[in-house]
Amino acid sequence: MPLRAATELDTAALTASVPLAEARAIAREADAAGPASARRPRAAILLLIVAMFGLTLTLFAPMSVRMLSGRPDAADIAFAVIGILIPLGMLAVPVWIAARWLAEDRRRVRLRGFAAANGWTYRLWAPSGGAVGAAFEAGGDENLFDVLRTADQGAEFGRYKSVTGTGRSRTVKTTEYVTFSVPAELPHIVLDSRANDGPFGRSNLVLDPVRDQRLKLEGDFDRSFRMYCPTGYEADALYLLPPDIMQSLLTHARALDVELMGSTVRLYAPQGIITTDGDSWRRLLDTVDSIRDMARQWAQWRDDRLMPENAVGSFPGARPLGVARQGRRLRNRFPWFAFVFGLVGLVVWLISVISEDSEGIAGWLGS
Template identity: 40%
Template sequence: MDTPQSPTRAFPFDARPLTDPVDPAALAAYRRSVRTTRTWGDVAKTVGAVLVFAFVGVMFLIVAVVMVGVIVSAGGGSSFGLSAFVPVLLILAVGGVIALLVVLRHRQGIRQYRLATFAAANGMTYVPEVKDPPLPGMIFDLGRGRIAKSLVRGTAPRFVEFANYQYTTGSGKEAQTHEWGYIAIRLDVPLPNIVLDSLANNGFLGSNLPARYDRHQRLSLEGDFDRRFALYCPVGYERDALYLFTPDIMARFLDHAAAFDVEIVDDWLFLYAQRQEVSTVDPAVWARMFATVGAVIDKLAQWARWRDERLAASGVASGAAASAPGAPGVPVAPPGFLPAGVAAPTPMPGASRWAPPPGVAAPGRRLKRSFSWGALIFGVVVIVWVFGNFFGGVIGALFSH
């Protein structure tokens, strides 16, 4: 849907590190370099794995001894002859567990090595994991055990991060791990909170997103866009959403990002994929990711000109708003999160002192969320059905007597 006057910029990449044979010496060197950067958290994981392994070995030994006792008591043989098999079984079990751990560790090491070399070959960096990533998207403040894995980051032409993410909700038997893949793109200026809910990945109960938004915030757009995305923007920011999502930008999202849910919040653009890995060793997946990012960021420069007129009415100078930490509408990234050279948003060159500052007024910073009535109705129907069957069976049994 791109016109000849605005072709999609090509973002070629070198996928050979994902498929080329792994040099054992280079892999060993990478493992040594990773080992030197291990944290106390890594040490705790290792100690935990050793304790689990010891517990499994002890339990296996106890089960083997009990089985020998049962067989002997049943007259199946002498205790001395059967007990000789206990150490053999224990050795086989220990050897099998060790072999499995070695294979899994080797595969994980190869995966990390491939992603690290792939990132380096394409001018990016690789980070194995980040706990509680300080990002403002809707999925990053939910549950517990929040962790981003296999992060691949680039800074040219703008900061982009590909990663897999998970968090846990509930407890005990009700605990559930939620898995997402995401792409985070840094914008030039903060923008209103806008969500594009892809209709292609919704389920029986509606949106697959972890957040629900008030219906009166949905903005209908023309053409195929409404049949592929549900767009939500804060009340009063409808004109701003139309300014940002011009027909050419909508065409880019339809052609390249229709499988993703999209969120704009502060000075970030997020593309979410539920239960899908974004950072992987599959070259075909990376080809799609690079094509998607290339098509989207090719049009983001025009968003840098957007300004919120509501801030101009407050009489706040653009220079003061952009330079003061924590100024309205200007988010401050946590220290150490962004790589060197990735700065916070700054005013556009030539902006007058009393022009609207980069930022978003309070009403536009976050969408208003709503309750999921569909999930509630479904839950009530299930409960009624279960209790109906139970009491129906009880009543039927009473009358049968």
């Protein structure tokens, strides 16, 4: 059943004017509802920067006035201009930060209004609950933001953020996603879109499958997606994604990563899913509906590996529903580079410790 026809989707709230009071109210609500790591240190930061602006202006303004008095040469004028620009630059920083926060708050108000107009729900924040997916980073501080769910809870749209490490090793992973269920049990298949790759062709996905699971195809589809399926499931993947479905994915989801796993389909993109552009929402819902239409064919698929050896009957209804263990998850590559880098660091540290304490160790052994 379609989520909502594109012509029926009410997108007026996405471009509506948002009063300042509403933006400030939703900012307070977000700070109260969200995790501590996502709260804005607005007062402390802005007051500190304004104080620095005042101090800088106090120091540089008299100097600039003195340099411009009398008969200033080019150097005096240059230093005076710099003395004026520095405090102005200091003032521009809090203004820029405040403008970004205000734009984000107004976007949240518009998304909430958009959800309400279409009978959906909207949450500023939700715990990730240990989200499982090819673009999700396990083991970090994981949170979901701007979570929209359709009226029948059949589809969820949101922004996933994971923070791992601390200090210089701190890494932030952000991706936007769509997740919905289909009436089928499918093996783990990932279509890694080349259109949303990062610099140097780096995939948007966290998942890094073992290369022998790559299923290379011919034509435009292989130029648009890197396709992965569990070893031994190549024929099943081609059955689930025949040429007509591949063409539909090229038409509707070329810029999205697609993941099939069990009865769940997930779509990912670095950005552009949670948006205030009405046409983008219409295209996205068309994409979800087109994939749900594909699921009618997927519902006929059965994993022959679950069939007892002496089973009789080959029609789908006689075969068990589900996926054999080897087809449920793609095998991930071992992070050899990180392992070797960490091992080298450990060896260097041990050598430095031993060299520093060599005299003490020698004395202890000789005693």
